[in-house]
Amino acid sequence: MELTSEEQSILGGGRGEAARRALQYQLEVGKFWGAKRFVPVTNVHMMGDIEVMGDAGLEFLRNEVKQSARCAVPTTTNARCMDFAHCERMGQDAGEAVKEREIIAILRRMDVATTDTCINYQTVYQPHLGEHVAWGDTGTVIYANSVFGARSNFEAGPAALAAALTGRTPEYGFHLDEHRQGTFAVELKAGLNDLADWGAVGKLVGESHQNYYAVPVFHSYRRIPTADELKHLGAALASYGSMGMFHFSGVTPEAPSILPSEKMVVAEADLEAVYRNYKLGDGDARLVVFSGPQQSLFEMKNLSYLFENKKVKSGTTCIVTTNSAILKQSRDLGYAKILEDAGVTILEGVCFYILQNLSPMREKNRWTNMVSNSAKIVNIIGAHRFNTILRRTADCVGIACSGVLK
Amino acid sequence: MNIKVKRAFGQVVEGEAVVSEEGFSPRYDLDRWTGLITKPGHKLEGTSIVDKICFFPTAKGGIAAGWAFYDIKWKKISPKAFIFGVTNPVMVQGAVFAGIPITEGWDPHPRAVVKTGDWVRVDPGRKLIEVLKRAP
Numbered sequence: 001m002e003l004t005s006e007e008q009s010i011l012g013g014g015r016g017e018a019a020r021r022a023l024q025y026q027l028e029v030g031k032f033w034g035a036k037r038f039v040p041v042t043n044v045h046m047m048g049d050i051e052v053m054g055d056a057g058l059e060f061l062r063n064e065v066k067q068s069a070r071c072a073v074p075t076t077t078n079a080r081c082m083d084f085a086h087c088e089r090m091g092q093d094a095g096e097a098v099k100e101r102e103i104i105a106i107l108r109r110m111d112v113a114t115t116d117t118c119i120n121y122q123t124v125y126q127p128h129l130g131e132h133v134a135w136g137d138t139g140t141v142i143y144a145n146s147v148f149g150a151r152s153n154f155e156a157g158p159a160a161l162a163a164a165l166t167g168r169t170p171e172y173g174f175h176l177d178e179h180r181q182g183t184f185a186v187e188l189k190a191g192l193n194d195l196a197d198w199g200a201v202g203k204l205v206g207e208s209h210q211n212y213y214a215v216p217v218f219h220s221y222r223r224i225p226t227a228d229e230l231k232h233l234g235a236a237l238a239s240y241g242s243m244g245m246f247h248f249s250g251v252t253p254e255a256p257s258i259l260p261s262e263k264m265v266v267a268e269a270d271l272e273a274v275y276r277n278y279k280l281g282d283g284d285a286r287l288v289v290f291s292g293p294q295q296s297l298f299e300m301k302n303l304s305y306l307f308e309n310k311k312v313k314s315g316t317t318c319i320v321t322t323n324s325a326i327l328k329q330s331r332d333l334g335y336a337k338i339l340e341d342a343g344v345t346i347l348e349g350v351c352f353y354i355l356q357n358l359s360p361m362r363e364k365n366r367w368t369n370m371v372s373n374s375a376k377i378v379n380i381i382g383a384h385r386f387n388t389i390l391r392r393t394a395d396c397v398g399i400a401c402s403g404v405l406k
Numbered sequence: 407m408n409i410k411v412k413r414a415f416g417q418v419v420e421g422e423a424v425v426s427e428e429g430f431s432p433r434y435d436l437d438r439w440t441g442l443i444t445k446p447g448h449k450l451e452g453t454s455i456v457d458k459i460c461f462f463p464t465a466k467g468g469i470a471a472g473w474a475f476y477d478i479k480w481k482k483i484s485p486k487a488f489i490f491g492v493t494n495p496v497m498v499q500g501a502v503f504a505g506i507p508i509t510e511g512w513d514p515h516p517r518a519v520v521k522t523g524d525w526v527r528v529d530p531g532r533k534l535i536e537v538l539k540r541a542p
Contacts, residue, residue, distance in 0.1 A: 028502045032415050033495070052470040054438075056480030078469075136469035136496075156472020159499035173495060210429060210464045212494040242465055242494050354470065380468070382434050382445035 001030050001170070002037045010166060018069035022162035029159065030170025038168040039151075039175055043127060044075040045120050045135040046160035048107060050099045051081030051356045053157065058099055061106045064161075069110050072167035075160075076115040076124055077107060078137050079294060079321070079351035086347055091364055092357045100356070112164070116349030117323035118293045121148070122227060129253050132175060134163035138238035139231070139293050139376065141174075145245040147230055149253035151175045154212070154244055173212070174244050180254060182217035182247050184209065184262035189220070190271050194392040195232045195299070198225070199375025200274040201266050202236020203390075208264070212242050217259055219249035228296050235293050236375040278389040284369040285405035287386075288312075288396050291321040291352035292377030297329055303344075304335035306397040312343035313403035317365065321347045344400075353381045362386060371399050407519045407537055409512050411489070414530035415498070416507025420538065421459045421486040423524045425516055426450050429464030430488075432474040432500075441483035455485045459526050461516045463491040475500035487528045489516070489535060509533070 003011070010023045030038070050058060082092055082100050104114050115124055120135075121143045127133050127150035134155045135141045144150040153173040155163060163169045173179055186205055192198055205216050216237070225233075225248065237243040247255040290303060300322060312318045320339060322330070327348050330336040336346055355361065362384055370386040372378055373396045378388040391399065399405055428449040432438065435445040441456035478484040487507040488497065501508035507530050516535075520526060523541025 025503060028415060029495075029499050032413050032498050032502065032508075034413070047469050047473070052473045052477075054473065054477035054480065056477050057473045060476070136472070138469050138496075153495045154469055156469050156496040156499040156503075158472050158476065158503040159495070210466070211492055212465070239466075239468075244494075380431075380434050382448075383436060383438075385444060385446060387446070 001027060001035055007038060016068055018064050018067040019165045022165040025158070026162050026166060026170055030172065033170065033172035035170035035172040037171050039132045039171045040168050041073060041132045041134045041163055043125055043133045044071070044073055044160050044164040045078060045140055046075060046112070046164065047078040047136050047157045048103060048161065049080035049354065050096050050103055051354050053103065057157070058103060061103060065106045065109055069165055071111040071164040073164060075112045075164040076120055077112060078116070079118040079354065080116050080349055081354045081356040083347040083350050086345070090355070091361050092355070096356050115323065118351055119231070119296060119323065122231070122296050123323060123325050132169070134160050134169045136160050139235035141244055142234035142238045142246065143231060145174050146234060146247065146252050179213055180245060181215065182256050182260045183213070183215045184264065185217045185219060185259040187220045187263065187265045188218055189265055189267040191268065192229070194373070195228060196373040196375065196390055196392045197271055198229045198232040199236040200271050200390065202233050203240045203274060203375045203379070204266055204270055205264070206237045206239065206241025206243060210241050212244055214241060214243055215245045215247065216243070217247040217249065217256060219259060225251060228299055231293060232374065239376040239379045275390065279387065280389065280405055281369050281387040283405050284367065285371065285399050285403050286316045286365070287367045287370050288316065288318045288400040289352045289370055289372045289377060290374070290396070291319060291372070292374045292380065294351060295320055295322040295326065297326050300326060300330040300335045302393065303397070304338040306394055307342040307344060308338050310342050310397070310401045312400050316400055316403055318344045318400040319347060319352055320344055321350050321352055324348050353377050359384045369405065371396055371405065409514065409516055409519055409535040411509040411533045411535060412511025414507070414509040414533050415502055416487065416505070416530045418527065418529045418531070419459070419486045419507055420525065420527045421457060423461060423520050423522055423526045424450065424453060424455060424458040425461040425520055425522045427463065429466045430460070430462040431466035431468045431471055432478065433468045433470045434466055438474060438478055441478065456483045458485045459487045459489060459528060460485045461489045461520065465490060465493045465497045469496055471496045472500040472503065475504040475506055479504040479506060489528065509535070
């Protein structure tokens with residue numbers, strides 16, 4: 001790779017050992033992908049919590065901070081695995097909570113803003129057209145590329161951290177024009193009136209085109225989608241298809257005027273088949289989750305309408321996750337009180353699928369099914385051996401309050 | 407028979423092949439304490455990837471995979487190498503960080519050349535995978 005004098009200086013240790021090692025690592029990743037150079041980034045969003053990092057990752061961070069590692073650009077954190085106010089009641093390990101607190105403290109010493117959110121694009125930072133960033137999780141990346149027209153690859157925890165320390169990332173993938181072109185067209189014939197429907201579209205399109213560089217172009221939709229709808233669409237495309245970008249005719253800034261020749265159609269019947277095909281197992285309806293991604297303010301508002309004057313059925317657990325900023329506003333606006341009065345548990349700064357101790361939690365509660373309106377979380381929780389079922393938002397609320405799964 | 411790969415990272419390794427018809431994510435599919443594929447319905451459900459050379463056609467989702475490779479390496483339950491038909495940056499970032507050899511692209515398709523249980527050598531420098539011994 002072609003290196004600037006500044007990059008050569010970093011490699012020579014001019015900005016300390018942590019930055020040197022970070023750039024060396026980025027160089028290996030860049031070489032793999034055939035990157036010709038690095039691009040400066042303005043913003044980094046990284047995943048780092050004890051559940052994903054494990055003891056090995058924690059030890060790595062301890063070493064980083066010993067070497068005075070410090071962010072070169074503004075850096076935020078993704079959702080983490082514990083809400084300390086709830087971790088005892090959720091049956092999470094006290095020992096792991098100590099480590100989680102240590103990770104947060106270390107990241108703050110490195111000048112990371114621990115926002116603990118997977119919806120940074122809705123609540124923290126909105127990069128502009130053409131702006132290079134280094135983000136993860138996948139839902140944040142696909143939103144940045146598609147809706148903002150910013151440029152990021154999927155940056156895993158160690159890669160995002162390296163970008164934070166060096167202020168740059170190898171130029172490959174979605175940093176380059178050639179990978180940002182639509183590769184197939186998707187005609188949206190369905191009504192798509194619920195967030196779960198948008199996730200289901202992501203499932204249908206993602207599963208049939210599993211490829212990081214597949215870029216669908218959605219078109220012919222009858223109205224303008226909302227940010228929350230595009231969020232569920234993108235999160236599901238990234239999850240089922242490993243995709244990092246989509247276009248939406250008339251909506252996203254880089255949508256092409258001429259559609260690619262490969263075409264698919266998503267119609268109402270396709271969506272109904274998605275819902276119909278989930279197996280209900282033993283009919284267990286005791287776990288309903290609104291998470292993955294965290295809820296926006298308007299999702300919180302909608303849930304509060306749906307749960308008003310209702311009660312989560314005794315024996316059923318209903319969990320909503322969001323970030324601290326949205327929770328504060330939800331409290332101020334009364335949405336949180338309605339949800340909590342209905343018996344909903346609101347967790348702050350976490351995502352359900354990365355909760356520490358989730359498999360033992362499932363066993364202890366004898367949960368077999370997990371019901372959600374998020375196609376993403378329905379997909380990604382498999383290794384914890386949940387049978388998962390996607391349902392529309394109001395249906396999820398109905399299941400939580402009736403204990404009956406249909 | 408040999409397989410040529412398009413991109414590669416890491417040291418030369420040898421080991422037993424596990425060939426999957428289904429894609430992989432260390433978060434969605436793997437139990438990160440035993441090294442067993444545990445996702446219900448995965449075509450390799452119940453199979454261990456510990457010390458194996460793993461052939462997967464695709465990579466699935468997941469930023470968290472980046473830390474997961476380092477984690478399983480530390481726990482000594484990592485594969486010896488990942489051989490992907492098509493992969494994504496997270497898998498590469500994770501494997502490079504953990505020092506686990508990884509390759510992308512294959513010619514010919516391993517289906518025609520290598521079966522689970524065969525003993526294979528991965529040579530990232532030469533971008534080559536060789537089948538050294540057939541499974542009994």
